[in-house]
Amino acid sequence: MTDNTMARVWDNVPSPFCGIASDDLKIEVAGPSVRVLENGDAVTTPGFERSVTDTAPRVGGKPASMTEAVQRAAAILKDARLAVFSGFGTDVNDTRAALSLIDKARGVFDQARAGGGVRNLLVLADSGWIATTLAEVKNRVEVLLIFGSDVEGAFPRFFERFVWNQETLFGQDPAKREVIYLGRAPSGNAAVSPDGRCPQVIECAPEHLPELAAALSALVRGASLQAETVGGVPVEVLQGVVDRLKRSSYSVVTWVAGQLDFPHADLTVQQVCQAVTALNKETRAAVLPLGGQDGDRTASQVCAWLTGYPTRVSFARGFPEYDPYLNDTARLLSEGEADALVWVSSLSAVPPPAAGLPTVVVGRSGMQFDTEPEVYIPVGVPGIDHAGHMYRCDNVVAMPLYPLRDCGLTSAAAVLAAIEQSL
Amino acid sequence: MLIKLTGGTVYDPANGIDGQVRNLFIRDGRIVHSLNGATPDHEYDLRGKVVMAGAIDMHTHIGGGKVTIARNLLPEDHRADPEPRRGLMRAGCGHAAPSTLTTGYRYAEMGYTAGFEPAVLPINARQAHMEMADVPLLDVGGYVMLGSDDFFLRLLSSGSDQQLINDYVAWTIRSAKAIGIKVVNPGGISAFKFNQRMLDLDEKHVYYGVTPRQILKSLARAVHELGVPHPLHVHGCNLGVPGNVETTLNTISGIEGLPMHLTHIQFHSYGVEGDRKFSSGAARVAEAINANKNITIDVGQILFGQTVTASGDSMRQHANAGHAHPDKWVCMDIECDAGCGVVPFKYRDKNFVNALQWCIGLETFLLIEDPWRVFLTTDHPNGAPFTTYPHLIRLLMDKSFRNDMLSTVNPEAAALSTLGTLDREYSLYEIAIMTRAGAARLLGLTDRGHLGAGAAADITVYTDQADKEKMFTRPDYVFKDGELVVRNGEVVKVVWGNLHTVQPEFDGGIEARLRDYFDRYHTMKLDNFVINDWEIEGDGRSKILVHPCHQGARS
Ligand SMILES: [Zn+2]
C-alpha cells in the first residue's frame, strides 16, 4: 500500500469488509471522510464510506468520559450472572482482547452472523471436506458449481477477480470456464462470461435444496435414482451436471452458507461436501465455502486458536465449552439465560438486538440505535483508523490492515483491555 | 536483576560440561561469568538438582492454518481435556491440538523454552505468526515451505539459474520471517492438484516435468549457498508407504553431500519384509545416517493413543484418509503455494502396524550413534502430542522400562523388531544434546541451548529421579530470559517469547519478477504478502531476533 501524501490517496488498500479481501482499492481520505475511488463494490464501498458520528462515549444516553464508560461497563459485567458477547465484526486484535475479557468475565462468545459459519463448521467437525482457496480457483477452476446461493449478491467482485481473470498459470483460457447454478438463480450478470455465455441455471424452490444436495451426492457416488425428478429438477439434468464434474480436471463447488438459512442446512452442506469428496476418487474437485464479510471468519479463527473451539463458546464454568446451539445469543436472550449483553463490532455498524438487558456496545462510530444502550463506546475501524488483520473466506489468507486516517478514535482492543483491567 | 543459581549439577553439552557442580550467574536475562562481587537479588539453592538449558522443540506444529483446522475438527478431543482458568493462566484446552495459550503453559511446565513450527506456508505465514504470538512463554520460529509452489516449480522447470532460485528462497525466508526452509513431499503437493496420486523420488511431476530429486537438490543447494544455518528441512516422498526406506536411502545419497535434515524419519523407514509386507527399515536408515555426516534427522516417534495428523502433505494425507479415526478429515489445495491434510488418528498398541511404528522410532533413536544429529520429536501432534515427551525420554533412558512396554505391544510386531536386543540407554548428557545443544546448533541459535556466558538465561532445573518420566514432567524451576516462569511445575509468571529468524541476502531484481507474478496470478498484492515488523512487534509482546547467516557458503 502506498501513500500519496499530499492528496491523502492510498493505493492497494485491503478491504476488511468483503470477505474475499480485495486489496486493490484506491481510497481518498480527507479529514474523517473516506471515499473509495477505485475497485469498490456494493459491500466494500459502504463499509469504508460510513461516516464517523460519535467520538465520545455515552452512559445512559449522556456523554461520558472514557473512564466513566469503562467503569460502568465493568460494573455491568460484575453484576451479571451470564454476560453474552456478540457482534464481532472485528479484526484479530479486537477479538483477542474480547476473548481475554470474556474468559475473565466468564461470559459467552458468539457472533451476530455465526449462523453461516456454524453450518459449515458442523460439517467440518462431523465429516470434514476437501477444500480449496481463491488463487486455486483463479488459476485452475474448469467448472464452477454454485449450490443454492447467489454469490454476486454477497460477493460482488468474485467473478471479476477469480473466474473471469485475464490469464492463468497453466495455460487455461479463463473465458472458457463453465459456471453452473444449482438450486438458485443469480441476481445479476456477473457469471456471464466475457464472450457472452450465460451460466447454466437449474432452479428449484428453496425448500427442495436438501433433496437436491442428497441427489447430487448419490449420483456422484454412482447410485441410480428411482425418481425422475428431484425438487422439480429432472434427474437427467442432475446426471448431466455430475457427468460434467467428473469430466472436469478441476471443479470447484461453492455456496454461501449464510444464505442457506433453513433448519438443518448443515446436513445439506454435508451432502454437497460428500459429493466433492467422492469426485476425488477419480479426478480433482474441491469445495470453497464462501463467507467472511465484516470479519465473520476472523473472529471465529481467533477463537479457535485461543480456546480450541470455533465460535459459540461459553466460559461460564471457567473453561471454554463449545456448543453452537446452547451458546447462541438469540437463544440465550429469549430463554432469559443471559443477563447482560456486550456488543463488540468495530467493522460492522449493525447495532445489537433490543434485548431488554443492560447492554454495553463497543461499536464502530456511526452505529445507530433504536434503543440506546446503557454504555456506548464508539471505536475506530481496523483498516481505516488503525492497523490490524483480517481473514478472508478461505481461512488461509490473513490480510494486513493499515491505518488511513486519524480522527481520535480508539480501538476496540484498547477499550476491551481497559474494561478487563477494571474488573 | 542479578540471579545466582548455586551448586546445581550442570549438563551443558555445548560447553562440554557433563554433570559437574557449578554456580550460574544471570544478569538482566543473560548468563554471565560472575556478578563481579555484586550481591544477587535472588539466589536459588540448586544443590542436588540437575541444571540444563531450556529445552528446544525443533519440529512441532504449534501454529498456522492446519493446526487451527485440527482444532476445529476435533471438539470432542478438546472436551476431554479442559484447562480451566487458574492463577495466571487463562482458560483453554489441551490434548492433540491444544489452544495456543495452553500449548505455551504446558511446554513451559515441562521445561521447554522454544518451539519451531516446521510447516509455515508462505501464504499462511501471517496466520502462523499470529498464532505463535499467542503461545506464551516459548520462543518460536518457523520453517517456510517451498517446493510445491508454482513460482519455484516454474523457475526449476524452465531451467532457471541457481542464483535466481537462491534469490527467491532468500526473499521467501525474509518475507515470511522464517528461520529455515522446509520441503514437504517435494513437488507432490502440487502434483496432487494435477491428480497425480503418487510421486516417487525420480518420478516426473506431470505438468512441470521435474522430479522430487531435482527439487531437493535445488532447494538444499539454495539454503546452503545462502548460508542459512538450518539445512533444508525435508519431509520426504512416500510418507507412510511400506517400502519407503528405499526412497529415504536414495534421498540421502541423492543429495550428494549437501546438508539436509530429514524430519519424522520414522514415517519414512518402512520395509516390505515379512508376511504382512511391513517391516522396520530403521537399521538401514540409521546405518546411512551414521555414515553420512551431512544428514541430521528427527524421529517423529509415535506413542499410543488418540491424536491428529496435520501435514502439508495433501497427497499422502488424502491417500491415508481411509485410516482416519474418528472418520473425518480435511484436505486442502492452497493458493498455488502448498496444501494441507488433517487426519485424526489413533495409534493402538495391539495393532501390528502401529506397534511396529513405535518400535521403528525407538530403534532409530538407539541405532544412530551421534546424538548431535538426532532430535527428540513426536512431530507433535502427528506421532503423539508433545506432552508425551517425558514418557519418550524414559523409554530412551530406561531399558527395563522400555522392555516392559515392548512386552505389552502387538507380539508379532515385537518379535519382528530388534528393539528388545538394543541395550543402549541415553544419558542425561545425551538428552541435553538432543533437546537443547544440538537443536540450537542445528538452527544457528548461538545464544540458546547452552549455559555459557553470553547465552540467554533460558534454564530448566530438575530433581534427578530414577523415574525419568516423572523427572522431566515437572521441573523445579524454569527461567525464560532470566525470569522465573515456572516453579515446581506451575506457571508463576507469564512472559512472551521471541521470534527467531534469519535474513539471507538476495538480489532485489527478484522482487520485480515476483510483483508481476503476484499481480497476474495471485489474489493479493506482493506488498500485502510480505510480513512487516510491526505485525510481529506492534503489540509489544514478541521481539524479532535475527541470527546471522554463514559467509562464503556460495560455491
Ligand atoms: Zn511433515
Ligand SMILES: [Zn+2]
Ligand atoms: Zn511435522
